[in-house]
Every structure is written in C-alpha cells, then in structure tokens.
Amino acid sequence: MSDPTRQPQLALDFLRGTLPFSELSGDVLNWLAKACSVDFMPTGTRLFERGRTRPDRLWLVQKGAVRLTGGPVAAAEQDAGQDVRPVIRPDIRPDIRPDVRPDIRQDIRQDMRQEGGSVGSEGTDSGPGDASGADSLTDVRGEGASVGAVALLEGGVASADVETVEDTFFITIPRVVFLELVEREQVVSQYYMKGLPERFVTKAFAEMRVRCEGLADEKGLYLFASxxxxxxxxxxxxxxxxxxxxxxxxxxxxxxxxxxxxxxxxxxxxxxxxxxxxxxxxxxxxxxxxxxxxxxxxxxxxxxxxxxxxxxxxxxxxxxxxxxxxxxxxxxxxxxxxxxxxxxxxxxxxxxxxxxxxxxxxxxxxxxxxxxxxxxxxxxxxxxxxxxxxMQGRTPMSLFREIMHQRTLEGLHPLGQRIAHVVRGLVEEGARAGAITRMITVFNDLMLEKVLSLLQRELGPAPVPFCWMCMGSEGRREQTFMTDQDNALVIRDTEDPVIRKAAEFYFSVFTEQAVTHLDACGFKRCKGDMMASNPRWRMEQAGWTTQFTGWIRRPEPEEVLNSSIFFDFRSGYGRADYVDALWRQVLEEAAANELFQRHLAADCLRMRPPLSFFRNFIVEKDGQHRNTLDLKKRGGLPFVDFARVMALRCGIRETNTMDRLSALETAGHIPVQLGREAREAYEFVMHLRLVHQVAQIERGEEPDNHVDPATLSDLEKQTLKEAFAVAVRLQSYLKDLFHMHMG
CATH class of the missing domain: 3.10.580.10 (CBS-domain)
Incomplete structure (x- = not known):
C-alpha cells in the first residue's frame, strides 16, 4: 500500500516555484522531491516549542500559515532567506553542529559575529534593545516560507514557538536530506545563511533587463560592455x-x-x-x-x-x-x-x-x-x-552638449523633456538604478545650472552672493523619471538694510521665474510648496542656521515629519561654501541631540513596508491606484529614512541613500551584512520603479510609482518581498537602538 504522505509530483511542482529550490538542476529536484513528505496540520497545532523541540526536518508552508512567538530569543528563528534575522540582539544560540562542513560552519560563525551575535550555547543579550522576556508575536509566515532551518543548521532546539494559524499543508524535508543539500548545493547554503541572496537579486535584475530588451538597440550596450x-x-x-x-x-x-x-x-x-x-x-x-x-x-x-x-x-x-x-x-x-x-x-x-x-x-x-x-x-x-x-547614435552626450550650448531659457524647455527619453536607454541597456540615477542627476544639475545662469543674464547679477540648495530626492541624487522640485535659497548675511531690501526684491523675482522655467523643463512644482519661490525657504545664512537649530533642539513630531527632506540638502548652484558651513553646524547639533534622533526614528517607523504578516503584498484598496504598490512611499522610503537618521546620528554628511548605507557600514555603525543587504534591497526597489516608468513612457503614459504586483514575474515578486523584509529589519534595528518597543 502506498504511503499517502509521499507525493513526489506534488512536492516537485511546489519546489519548482519556491526559492532556493527552484534554482536546482532537474536531477537534484527529482531526488529531493522523492525524499519529501506532505503533511497536514489543523489550526492551532503546535509544531515547535521554544527551547525544547529539536526539529528533525525542514517545514515548508505549501498552503496556509504559521505564527512564531516568543521573547527576544524568538528572533533567532527568523532565519536567513526568510525574514528578519537578529541583527542587534544576538540571543541564546546552541552550538553549531560539528558535522556541518567546516567552511559552512565558519560562514555561520562569521554571520553571527557580523550581526553582533555570540557563538555557543551560553550566548547572552549584548545589544542595545530591551531584553524583556515577555512573549510576543515575532512573525507570521505564509506560502513558500519555511521554519526550522536555523535549528537544523546549528544542531540545536527551536528558538521560537511555532503554531499553525489556519489549516496548513506542509512539504517537509528530512534533516539528513536538508543538511546534505546544504553541503552539496551552494545556492541552498547561501540562501539559508544570507538574508537577501545576491544570486537571486542578480537574476531578478537580469529578468528585468530581458523585459526591456525589445526597447534597446544593440549599439547601446557598449556603454557597459566596453x-x-x-x-x-x-x-x-x-x-x-x-x-x-x-x-x-x-x-x-x-x-x-x-x-x-x-x-x-x-x-x-x-x-x-x-x-x-x-x-x-x-x-x-x-x-x-x-x-x-x-x-x-x-x-x-x-x-x-x-x-x-x-x-x-x-x-x-x-x-x-x-x-x-x-x-x-x-x-x-x-x-x-x-x-x-x-x-x-x-x-x-x-x-x-x-x-x-x-x-x-x-x-x-x-x-x-x-x-x-x-x-x-x-x-x-x-x-x-x-x-x-x-560608437552610439542615441547618446546622452549629444543631449548634454545641446543643453550646454543652449542660449535661451525657452530653448531649454523641450530639452528638459528629452532627458527621460535619452536616459531611459540606460534602463533598456541593463544599467542598475545606482548608475541610472547618477546620470539623471548629471542632466538635472546641468539643466539647473543653465536655467539659473541664463536667468541671471536676463535679470542681471544678484545684489549678494547666494547658493541654490537641492533637497529631497534631488538632494540625495535619487531622482527618477517622475520628479518634482524641492529646493531652497541660502543668501549671504548682510547688515545693510538697503542691500537686504534689494536682495529681497531680486530673489523674489529670480526664484519665481526659476521655478517656472524648471517646471517648463519637466521638473514639476512641489505640491507642498517646498521651493525657493516660497519666502519661507529663502533666507540668509543666519536664518538657516536658526531654522535648523530649532528643528534639532526643539523637535516636534509634526515639524520633524515635514522637515525631514531638508536634511538631505546639497549645493546645486552658486556658493557651495554656504552649504558646507551649514552642514558642519547641522552635523554637530544632530549628533549630540538624541531626542531629535528619536523623533526622526519614530518618523521612520510610521511608513511600514507593504508586506503583511503572511508575507503577502499589501496593495492599495481603492482609488486610482487600486491593487498596486507604491514603490516610492511604501517601498523606498523606509530605506531613505533609516539611512538619514543613522547618518545624522553618526555625523556622516553623505546625502545619497546608498552612499550613506555604505559609509555607515564602513565605519562600523551598522552590521556589515545589514548594510550590504540594505543597499541591494534599496537598489532593487529603485530599479523596479525605473523599469515600470520606462514601460509607461513607451506606452505614452505619465510615469508614476504605482506597480501592480500581478505584472511581476515570480522571481521579481519573491525578490521584492525579500527587499521589503530587509526594510522591516532596518526598522527593527531602530526600535532596538532607540528602545522603542511599544506594545
């Protein structure tokens, strides 16, 4: 009589669509499927008991969901390749199995050290977070997720209570088979030891490249291949x-x-x-x-x-x-x-x-x-x-020269509209988001310089020197094909009332015309009026010093929320030394004021990544963008906010999010693994936005940041979920760092 728990074809179909097993060869998959079992557990079944259960197999959720609960120790069960692994609090960990291959065992130990964890059965909590032993929900895992990997790899007991939250079917892999697979197949070992596997991120980028392949000409590829x-x-x-x-x-x-x-x-x-x-x-x-x-x-x-x-x-x-x-x-x-x-x-x-x-x-x-x-x-x-x-017909340099040689403001207007059409070729050619936004920044900075210099030629020189400040995505050098203006003006201090009055009149006209011409060039006006044309954001040096000092020393939640983009400022045109001096003062004040940092951290935690406890996407429920994900606000903003608050806390002047994360990692302010994964995850989210916008431009639509997950491939959806899980981990890091565990 056949064993009803042995259903190789069912297991094979499931494994083919589940990372990392989908990356295995056909022969290995067939071997693995024959070793798997199918299990059913009704609602409320306790699979693991924290500190007691010693798993004898890996449990993969085929249909249904499980809940992980426990105190701080439960975080260890949030194993790599699935969800949030402990980054700050090491938690108690049993010794790593001595029979795991030496190089893999060393990788596990190295990962623990990078995360601030201890290796051995007597590890203690050494992180900045609250060590409260109260049980709490740490995660809910849905289809395609797994439990038990950490305990199997380390040869220890479960570090979380695991219970089904609904009738759930599992595909289970015996312990011996799983460990053999980890030892034989690098793709499996990397997946369960890394939070955001590089191989899958790379493959997802390649898949997006194929999607854009029909839009690119072959000559374009030389930019990156040569x-x-x-x-x-x-x-x-x-x-x-x-x-x-x-x-x-x-x-x-x-x-x-x-x-x-x-x-x-x-x-x-x-x-x-x-x-x-x-x-x-x-x-x-x-x-x-x-x-x-x-x-x-x-x-x-x-x-x-x-x-x-x-x-x-x-x-x-x-x-x-x-x-x-x-x-x-x-x-x-x-x-x-x-x-x-x-x-x-x-x-x-x-x-x-x-x-x-x-x-x-x-x-x-x-x-x-x-x-x-x-x-x-x-x-x-x-x-x-x-x-x-x-070597290339459609070249960014040709447009760059056209902008450079333009003599009139009106002549710049159509050139600004062409930037998206030229730069989108980089997306089509396979460039990643970091390179694309760098190119967009070069074009946008040149356009700003030409608009302001030609405008000064029309209006005459300013009564006093000034600096045009770029803020928000422009200040971070992270603008995409859909961008608006976020700018301000720093004017040299003057005591002469006549000169001050003349400057006030000149800059009111200058900034309004500048904003108008930039709008005509494709840079939309800021809906919140955070632009130099607003007198509130046009001040002398002393005024800006007072403004930033007030935000930092007397932080109010609503003020911090509205002013956060100002802390991404950089010089765009004019006297860069004015901005340099302002940054020195801001960094000194911000690094010394933990209350201000806590307000920024709280602001960061407001925007949760669009991922449910069941690891499903949380889409817009109604309105124009129903059933879509906002990849800017819900997807990218958690990374931007995290990098900003940590950079200000640690005295780092960088404004670009990936540069901030890199500087934080290099200086040892965040774990190496967390920094690497955060950069990869953020760039993936940014790239998905750009690919989406390129497709919209090709269809003649206005580009936006709302992506329908139904249009993504399985690999893209899985990688996006992993990216959102990294964002969750960044927010957990801030909670621990600032002791913000509330309920």
Whole structure:
C-alpha cells in the first residue's frame, strides 16, 4: 500500500516555484522531491516549542500559515532567506553542529559575529534593545516560507514557538536530506545563511533587463560592455612646461592629435619663448612606448584624479587641447607665450578597466571633453567625448552638449523633456538604478545650472552672493523619471538694510521665474510648496542656521515629519561654501541631540513596508491606484529614512541613500551584512520603479510609482518581498537602538 504522505509530483511542482529550490538542476529536484513528505496540520497545532523541540526536518508552508512567538530569543528563528534575522540582539544560540562542513560552519560563525551575535550555547543579550522576556508575536509566515532551518543548521532546539494559524499543508524535508543539500548545493547554503541572496537579486535584475530588451538597440550596450581602455587608439603626446603656443600647435598638427599633456621638465630641455626646437615635445611612441605600461608613472584615479607624475620626464601638470589653442587665436595671444598659460589642470584620469559609462558620466559631470586613461598607474592615452559618441547614435552626450550650448531659457524647455527619453536607454541597456540615477542627476544639475545662469543674464547679477540648495530626492541624487522640485535659497548675511531690501526684491523675482522655467523643463512644482519661490525657504545664512537649530533642539513630531527632506540638502548652484558651513553646524547639533534622533526614528517607523504578516503584498484598496504598490512611499522610503537618521546620528554628511548605507557600514555603525543587504534591497526597489516608468513612457503614459504586483514575474515578486523584509529589519534595528518597543 502506498504511503499517502509521499507525493513526489506534488512536492516537485511546489519546489519548482519556491526559492532556493527552484534554482536546482532537474536531477537534484527529482531526488529531493522523492525524499519529501506532505503533511497536514489543523489550526492551532503546535509544531515547535521554544527551547525544547529539536526539529528533525525542514517545514515548508505549501498552503496556509504559521505564527512564531516568543521573547527576544524568538528572533533567532527568523532565519536567513526568510525574514528578519537578529541583527542587534544576538540571543541564546546552541552550538553549531560539528558535522556541518567546516567552511559552512565558519560562514555561520562569521554571520553571527557580523550581526553582533555570540557563538555557543551560553550566548547572552549584548545589544542595545530591551531584553524583556515577555512573549510576543515575532512573525507570521505564509506560502513558500519555511521554519526550522536555523535549528537544523546549528544542531540545536527551536528558538521560537511555532503554531499553525489556519489549516496548513506542509512539504517537509528530512534533516539528513536538508543538511546534505546544504553541503552539496551552494545556492541552498547561501540562501539559508544570507538574508537577501545576491544570486537571486542578480537574476531578478537580469529578468528585468530581458523585459526591456525589445526597447534597446544593440549599439547601446557598449556603454557597459566596453571599457575606456578599448577606445585608446594611440599613446599620449606630451610637451614640457615652457613650450610655446606655436610649438604646441605644430606638434598637434604633426602628430594628428587634439590634445597635449604638459609636464614639468626635469631634463633641462625646455625651449625658451618662441625658440623652435624639435626637443620641445616628447613623443612616447613606437619602440619607446610600452603599450602594456604606458609612459607616465604615478597616475591615479580618485573621484576626478590627481596630479600625475613621470619619474623620468617630470610631473604631469595639465593638458591643453585644440580648442584651447583656437581660443588663444581668437584672443590674439602672443604665440610665443608658454603653453601652460592655457592648460587645464589638474589632469582628470580614469583606469582603463572602467566601463565607458563611467567615462562618459565623468566628462559630463566635469564638463570636459578629454579624459586620460591609465593602466597599472600609467597613462596609456587620451580619449574624448567624440570617441564615445561615434560608437552610439542615441547618446546622452549629444543631449548634454545641446543643453550646454543652449542660449535661451525657452530653448531649454523641450530639452528638459528629452532627458527621460535619452536616459531611459540606460534602463533598456541593463544599467542598475545606482548608475541610472547618477546620470539623471548629471542632466538635472546641468539643466539647473543653465536655467539659473541664463536667468541671471536676463535679470542681471544678484545684489549678494547666494547658493541654490537641492533637497529631497534631488538632494540625495535619487531622482527618477517622475520628479518634482524641492529646493531652497541660502543668501549671504548682510547688515545693510538697503542691500537686504534689494536682495529681497531680486530673489523674489529670480526664484519665481526659476521655478517656472524648471517646471517648463519637466521638473514639476512641489505640491507642498517646498521651493525657493516660497519666502519661507529663502533666507540668509543666519536664518538657516536658526531654522535648523530649532528643528534639532526643539523637535516636534509634526515639524520633524515635514522637515525631514531638508536634511538631505546639497549645493546645486552658486556658493557651495554656504552649504558646507551649514552642514558642519547641522552635523554637530544632530549628533549630540538624541531626542531629535528619536523623533526622526519614530518618523521612520510610521511608513511600514507593504508586506503583511503572511508575507503577502499589501496593495492599495481603492482609488486610482487600486491593487498596486507604491514603490516610492511604501517601498523606498523606509530605506531613505533609516539611512538619514543613522547618518545624522553618526555625523556622516553623505546625502545619497546608498552612499550613506555604505559609509555607515564602513565605519562600523551598522552590521556589515545589514548594510550590504540594505543597499541591494534599496537598489532593487529603485530599479523596479525605473523599469515600470520606462514601460509607461513607451506606452505614452505619465510615469508614476504605482506597480501592480500581478505584472511581476515570480522571481521579481519573491525578490521584492525579500527587499521589503530587509526594510522591516532596518526598522527593527531602530526600535532596538532607540528602545522603542511599544506594545
């Protein structure tokens, strides 16, 4: 008589749609399905008793749900690959099984240390949270979730009470089979030891790339597949300081190059004035040029590069281009003048292995057209924006140049509308959200600079210097295809009442027109009127100091809620030193005021990720966006708020969310694993927003942030749930850190 609990086909169908087992080969899946059993437990059945039950199998919820309850110790049962694992409070953990493969056992111990946990059966609570032993609901798990993995891996007892909350069917995997699977299949071991498995995140990104595949042309992929080193066609040409402009021009013509590197002459061969000599320049070519090493030593790349040096031929101090020489002719300069009078310094360089996208982005950000390329610390050539443009028809650089060369405000309006259509190609080409938002920021910053500079040309110079501040997503450099304005104005302090009155009149007109033109360029007005055109957000330096000091020293819940985006501010145009000074004061005040930090943390906890206790999505129930998820407010905001409050608490000035998380992790303010998972989860949520908006643009719709989960693939839905679970863990971290366990 056959065993009714053995239903290989039912188990196989379930495993094929459940991570991480869906990633296994067909042979392994068939073997595993034959070892599984099907079990049914009615409502209220106690599966595990905390501290007593020693699980003999892994329980996978096939249909129904289970509830986990317990005191602080229950957190340990929220195993990786499922839900919230203990990050701050280590809880009591039994010894790791000695028969688990040594490298896996070491991974488990390392994860525990990263999370602040103790290894061994006598671990104690050492985190900042409340160690109350009162039982509480810690999690509810629905279809596809599992219980028992931690106890099986560690060879110990259950750390939570587990009970069915409705009639529930399980697929169970025997302990011996599960441990063998963990040892044999890396995809399984990684899943149950990591909270947000990298492999699945990568695969989910790839799946979204395929969805956009039909929208992209093949030539576009070069931006990410090709390296800047691939564009180098010849070795660089350099001349010594003191070379005349006439000689530099002759050198360019003779060698057929559009730029020359300028170096200090240490071999006493500098030409004087207009004296023509063949030794005025050094051609590093032919047998004298080592293609693998280049000719310049000491080259480095550090967010824009440093002065480069040549041990033999002197330090590289700058670069001069053919456009610089044309400028000299137009200004009727003396052709015998030394070339360094025209050079651009310092030289900007990038490693040959960096993708062309990075090179393009850096040239756009710095508004330059030549970029030195290094390999093994030595310059191997110089590439231009044109080199990148000729390889692609639909190029961001072409639009960038159009914006740069535009002479009228009205001419900028249609160009702003084209930014989304150009940048969306990056989504179609497979770029991740971090790279895409960087490019959007470059375009938006350039558009802001052009609008304000052209407006000043129309209105005349301001009575006093000022700085245009960017806030919110603009301040964080995280704008998508749907964005609005969040800005303010910092004006230099003045005691003269006449100048102050003139400044007040000038900036009232200036800011209103600026906001109007930005709106015409595609940057919608802020519905909450948090813009520089609002007199409330247009103040002198002293006024802003008083404003931020008030928010920090006398925090009120509603005020903190409304002012939180101001703590993402950065300089957008004008006197950046005004913003620098304001940041120094803000960081000093915020880091010293825990009451203010608690208010920010409480604000962070207001917006719960849209994930139910049953690990199902919580969608909008009515209105225009019924049955959708708001990926901005409910999906991304918990990450943004967490990074902000932690950065202010720890004195970190970064405003970008991923940069904040990285800085917090690097400085040891949050566990390494938590920081990594938070960055991956946030970027995934951001990317899903961008892919959704690209599809809307293609359909001619207005882009928004509301995604219907029914349109997502199974992998995308599962990865999104895991991302939301990370957001839940971030909020739990804040609860523990600020002792905010309420009910």
């Amino acid at each position: 390296r800047v080193g691939d564009l180098v066609a010849r070795p660089p040409v350099s001349v010594t300081r003191g070379t005349s402009l006439r000689q530099a021009a002759a050198c360019m013509v003779e060698q057929g190059v559009g730029s020359l590197l300028i170096r200090e002459g240490v071999r006493d061969r500098m030409p004087v004035g207009g004296q023509d000599t063949d030794e005025a320049f050094s051609l590093v070519m032919g047998e004298e040029w080592d293609e693998r090493q280049g000719n310049i030593t000491g080259a480095s790349w550090d967010h824009g590069g440093e002065l480069l040096s040549d041990e033999g031929d002197g330090e590289i101090i700058g670069i001069v281009t053919d456009s610089d020489l044309r400028k000299a002719v137009s200004l009727c300069m003396d052709y015998s003048a030394p070339v360094e009078t025209l050079m651009n310094a310092p030289v900007v360089a990038m490693d040959a292995e960096r993708p062309c996208f990075d090179g393009l982005l850096e040239m756009m950000r710095r508004q330059i057209h030549h970029l030195c390329v290094t390999r093994n610390g030595r310059i191997i050539g110089v590439i231009t924006a044109h080199d990148i443009m000729v």
